[in-house]
């Protein structure tokens with residue numbers, strides 16, 4: 001039996017000391033109790049497996065350790081739609097999983113192409129918003145998180161959902177930096193702040209105006225409105241057609257599903273885009289190497305032509321940017337804090353290695369906490385340090401990591417694992433690479449002087465990519481070739 005920690009009372013002092021930082025608290029428990037321990041909270045047994053060498057034994061138990069039912073209950077509470085895994089919606093959960101395949105494979109080519117066009121449109125509009133003014137080529141100072149939020153939110157929305165009417169995205173008819181998504185984004189941010197509390201089952205009625213905000217967000221995706229949006233992605237179109245097949249699903253329930261997908265697609269991507277740019281701007285050598293790689297792949301002429309016309313960046317070209325990919329992965333390693341949860345389906349003995357098994361009961365939870373892997377000094381040298389080329393070896397992607405003399409299969413897990421692996425991971429990585437590429441080609445950037453280092457806001461620990469806790473600003477100036485045009 002692994003050590004059993006009953007409730008938090010004996011650890012109240014420590015729990016309060018670490019308060020919001022569940023990562024540090026779990027790490028402290030690991031130091032005290034070893035790689036596996038069980039915590040009894042509110043009548044639930046939660047067994048934490050903290051050693052990545054034991055992960056494969058958990059991840060391969062797809063049947064006895066279930067993810068989807070748990071996710072269904074969590075998502076239906078947070079996003080306000082009826083449970084999918086019931087007889088009321090036969091086969092729907094499996095069909096939704098099939099739709100997720102439209103974020104990958106050959107469908108990803110078109111999504112990547114659309115994202116490229118949208119990012120260029122939005123970034124050009126953002127940077128050229130002072131068109132006609134002398135000031136255009138001076139340095140401008142803006143908040144880095146706000147910049148990433150505004151660009152990634154709109155680009156991802158347009159790429160997946162298409163364009164709602166009366167939302168002209170054209171750079172020439174747009175004045176200032178405001179966007180048609182500002183209202184939607186504002187409500188999204190308010191909802192997102194309450195997300196951890198909703199997930200923890202705090203009644204929404206105790207969370208101020210959150211219910212009203214959630215309703216507004218859901219109504220935005222009402223089927224009557226969505227019917228007027230031009231060129232949604234194949235993924236969203238297929239989901240919409242699937243929902244139509246279920247008479248038992250009300251219009252607002254369909255809308256709530258689409259809202260949940262929006263949350264999944266931008267909730268982590270926005271903070272991830274912040275950390276990608278932040279680390280590059282904080283490390284001149286990394287920035288220079290990545291910039292050089294981008295120009296090497298695209299070609300100098302084509303890179304400069306970005307001020308005249310849309311640049312095409314194929315999937316193959318993106319794949320060749322291995323230093324950029326490594327920089328993105330390193331940013332995710334340092335900022336991701338998602339927990340992998342599995343619910344035990346029947347009493348059984350979980351064999352973790354030839355010498356060690358844990359008896360688990362039906363309804364118990366088994367949890368993996370990848371940040372303990374991402375921060376393990378035996379796997380990653382100086383784990384707190386940002387090393388942009390950590391995932392490159394001999395000019396190729398580095399895929400072999402060791403803990404002692406044992407190879408670690410699951411060394412990088414910001415996107416989860418096994419049955420709960422994020423279906424949007426390839427789209428997300430491509431989008432982050434495209435965002436960095438276009439931004440660096442369009443302007444010179446530097447962090448504003450005299451700021452403290454960005455630190456992680458751990459209020460979302462366990463749930464995904466952590467946002468920064470402090471405000472960070474940067475200065476940008478359009479590249480010279482825009483001026484020469």
Ligand code: HEM
Nearest residue numbers: 071264265268269272338340414415416420422423424428
């Ligand atoms: C850096 C960006 C992203 C990160 C770190 C991320 C991470 C994750 C993780 C960890 C999960 C599993 C959740 C769990 O175990 O409870 C997940 C699920 C999911 N992600 Fe992502 N994600 C990202 C971007 C995206 C994007 C761009 C999409 C596009 C639509 C997306 C769509 C989804 C969906 C639909 C699920 C639910 C899958 C299911 O229920 O089986 N994600 N993501």
